[in-house]
Amino acid sequence: MCAVLLLCIQVEETSEVLADEAWWKHAVFYQIYPRSFKDSDNDGNGDLLGILDKLKHLVDAGVTGVWLSPIFKSPQKDAGYDISDYYSVDPLYGSIADLKRLIEEAHRLRLKIILDFVPNHTSNQHKWFIASENGEEYYKDFYVWVNGTSKKPPNNWISVFKDSAWKWSNKRQQWYLHQFLDVQPDLNYRNKDVRKALHQILIYYMDIGIDGFRVDAVPFFVEDKLLRNEPRTNKPNVQPNDPDYLNHIYTRDTDETFEVVYELREVVDNYTRLHGGDARILMTEAYSSLDKTQRYYGTYDGRRLGAHFSFNFYFVKINLNKTSSKEIRDYVETWINSLPKIYVSNWVIGNHDNSRAATRFGPKNVDGFNILVSLLPGIGVTYNGEEIGQEDGEVSFEESRDPSARNKSTFKQDSRDFERTPFQWDTTLNAGFNRGHRPWLPVSEKYHQTNLAAQKNSSSLTHYKIYREVLKKRQEPPAKYGDTNISAFSEDVLILKRSLGSSHIVLVFKFGGDKSPESERVYIPSIDCNIAKIALTNIDSDYSIGATLDPRTFVIKSHESLLLDITC
Incomplete structure (x- = not known):
C-alpha cells in the first residue's frame, strides 16, 4: 500500500512539472483590451461575448493564454482600474454568466484565461471605502487614513496622475492616500483583513475556472509607515506637482x-495543490528597476516565490532613434544572466499604457520585433493588434477618455487612448x-489598409x-530548449541565434538607424557551414521563403528581418 501511495505521489508531482512545462513556461499570452476588442451587442463597447466570438482567431494565431484587462464593476473613472465590486x-462587458461561458469555451479550445487583478486600490464607490469613510469598525482601517488639518496634506507624496497623493475627507475629517486618481483610495496592506479579503477574491475566480491573474501596480502596495517626505530628483524641467519631481x-x-x-503566490499555489490541474499563475506589473522587477519573481534562492513572471518592459520603453543594436544586446544578456535560472524570462513589446509597437518602431520594423521577442527564451506577451501591425489610432482631445490626459497642451504626450482604439477586424463599417x-473611442482611419481579414486572405506575406x-517556429526544439546567443553585428544589425546541437534558428534583423547604411553585407558568427x-x-524582404543563402556572407537592407534554419 505504501509503495502504491508513493508511486501516486511521484506521478502527481511529475504531472505538475509537465503541466508547467506544457503551458506557462513557454507560453504566449495575448492581452485583450475588452472595451476595444469586439462589440457583440452594438452599444459601442467591446464585451465578453465579443471576445467569445473571436476565440478562434487566438487559436489560429497560436497563442496559449488570454489576459483580459479589467472587467470588474467600475465607475470607469480610470478605464476599469477603479473597481467598485x-x-x-x-x-x-456582460455578466459573471458571460465570463463563465467564455472560460468554458476557452478551455474547450485549450486556451487559458487570465484576469487583471487590481489590489492596490479600489473605487471610492466600493462598499469597503464607503464603510471605512463612515467609520464602521471592521472597515475603519481598510484604507490608509492619516490625521491632520484640511489645509495641509500629511507629506509631499505625489500621485501618478500628478498633484498630491492625499485627499481630505470632510466626512471622516482625515486624509486618505491615493497613488492614482483621488477616486482610487489605496488599500491598507498592514491590515490582515484586507489581505484576507483580497485572497478570497482570487479563490472565488479560481473556483469558476480562471487560470491566473495579472496583478496591477504592485510597486505601490505598501508605503513607508513613518510617512517620510520623499527627496527631490535631479530631473530638469519638472514641475513640483509632477511625479517625476520626487x-x-x-x-x-x-x-x-x-x-x-x-503571499499572493502562496494563495494560488495552495489552490493548485488542493484542487489539482495546471498551475494557476501570477504575472505582475512593475515599472521598476531591473533588480526590483526580477525580485518580484521571488528570492534569489527560490525559498520565497513571487510572480511566475514580472513583466520585462525594456522593449516597451526603447526609442530606436536613440538605441543601438549593442544596447539591445547588452540588455537582453543582462536580463538573462541576472535572472536566477529557476525563473523564466519574458518579453513584451507593447500594452494598453504605451504607444503601439508599430508606431514606436515603425510599421517596417514590426515584423522584426515580433520575431525577436517570439524567439527569445521564455514567455512572450502580445498586445492585441500587434499581430497585424496595428498602429496608434487618431483621437482628439474632445474624444479622449483617459484621465491621465487632462491637460490639452500635453494631451498628445500623456494620453493612452491612441493605443486603445478598437481592433481592426476587416474593411466593413467600424472595422468590424x-x-x-x-x-467608445474612434476607429483608426488606417483600418482599410491594416486589418485582420485582408491579411489572412492575402496571397502575399502579411504581418499576421x-x-x-x-x-x-518557437515550438521547435532549438527555440524551446536551445542556447541563446545575441550579438550586435553593427550599429543597427542584431543577430539572435538559438542553438541545440547542430541545429540553429537564427534571426538577422536590421532595424535601420538614422545614420546607418541602407544595406550592408553581414555574416552569422560562429557558424561553420x-x-x-x-x-x-x-513583408518587404528581397529574399524568398524557402530559398537558401550562404550564412558566411550575404546582404541585408534596412528594416529587413530574415529567419534562417541552419544545420551544420
Whole structure:
C-alpha cells in the first residue's frame, strides 16, 4: 500500500512539472483590451461575448493564454482600474454568466484565461471605502487614513496622475492616500483583513475556472509607515506637482511590498495543490528597476516565490532613434544572466499604457520585433493588434477618455487612448468592431489598409502570417530548449541565434538607424557551414521563403528581418 501511495505521489508531482512545462513556461499570452476588442451587442463597447466570438482567431494565431484587462464593476473613472465590486462583471462587458461561458469555451479550445487583478486600490464607490469613510469598525482601517488639518496634506507624496497623493475627507475629517486618481483610495496592506479579503477574491475566480491573474501596480502596495517626505530628483524641467519631481523611495518597491506578492503566490499555489490541474499563475506589473522587477519573481534562492513572471518592459520603453543594436544586446544578456535560472524570462513589446509597437518602431520594423521577442527564451506577451501591425489610432482631445490626459497642451504626450482604439477586424463599417454604433473611442482611419481579414486572405506575406508562423517556429526544439546567443553585428544589425546541437534558428534583423547604411553585407558568427534555408522574412524582404543563402556572407537592407534554419 505504501509503495502504491508513493508511486501516486511521484506521478502527481511529475504531472505538475509537465503541466508547467506544457503551458506557462513557454507560453504566449495575448492581452485583450475588452472595451476595444469586439462589440457583440452594438452599444459601442467591446464585451465578453465579443471576445467569445473571436476565440478562434487566438487559436489560429497560436497563442496559449488570454489576459483580459479589467472587467470588474467600475465607475470607469480610470478605464476599469477603479473597481467598485470585485465580484461582479461591469455591465459594459456582460455578466459573471458571460465570463463563465467564455472560460468554458476557452478551455474547450485549450486556451487559458487570465484576469487583471487590481489590489492596490479600489473605487471610492466600493462598499469597503464607503464603510471605512463612515467609520464602521471592521472597515475603519481598510484604507490608509492619516490625521491632520484640511489645509495641509500629511507629506509631499505625489500621485501618478500628478498633484498630491492625499485627499481630505470632510466626512471622516482625515486624509486618505491615493497613488492614482483621488477616486482610487489605496488599500491598507498592514491590515490582515484586507489581505484576507483580497485572497478570497482570487479563490472565488479560481473556483469558476480562471487560470491566473495579472496583478496591477504592485510597486505601490505598501508605503513607508513613518510617512517620510520623499527627496527631490535631479530631473530638469519638472514641475513640483509632477511625479517625476520626487524620488519615490518611500512609496514604491518597499520590502513589505515584495512580501505581499510572495503571499499572493502562496494563495494560488495552495489552490493548485488542493484542487489539482495546471498551475494557476501570477504575472505582475512593475515599472521598476531591473533588480526590483526580477525580485518580484521571488528570492534569489527560490525559498520565497513571487510572480511566475514580472513583466520585462525594456522593449516597451526603447526609442530606436536613440538605441543601438549593442544596447539591445547588452540588455537582453543582462536580463538573462541576472535572472536566477529557476525563473523564466519574458518579453513584451507593447500594452494598453504605451504607444503601439508599430508606431514606436515603425510599421517596417514590426515584423522584426515580433520575431525577436517570439524567439527569445521564455514567455512572450502580445498586445492585441500587434499581430497585424496595428498602429496608434487618431483621437482628439474632445474624444479622449483617459484621465491621465487632462491637460490639452500635453494631451498628445500623456494620453493612452491612441493605443486603445478598437481592433481592426476587416474593411466593413467600424472595422468590424460592431454593426455601426459609435465606438467608445474612434476607429483608426488606417483600418482599410491594416486589418485582420485582408491579411489572412492575402496571397502575399502579411504581418499576421509572419506572426502565426513565428509562433509555430518557437515550438521547435532549438527555440524551446536551445542556447541563446545575441550579438550586435553593427550599429543597427542584431543577430539572435538559438542553438541545440547542430541545429540553429537564427534571426538577422536590421532595424535601420538614422545614420546607418541602407544595406550592408553581414555574416552569422560562429557558424561553420555554407547553406542556410530562409524560413521567414518580413513583408518587404528581397529574399524568398524557402530559398537558401550562404550564412558566411550575404546582404541585408534596412528594416529587413530574415529567419534562417541552419544545420551544420
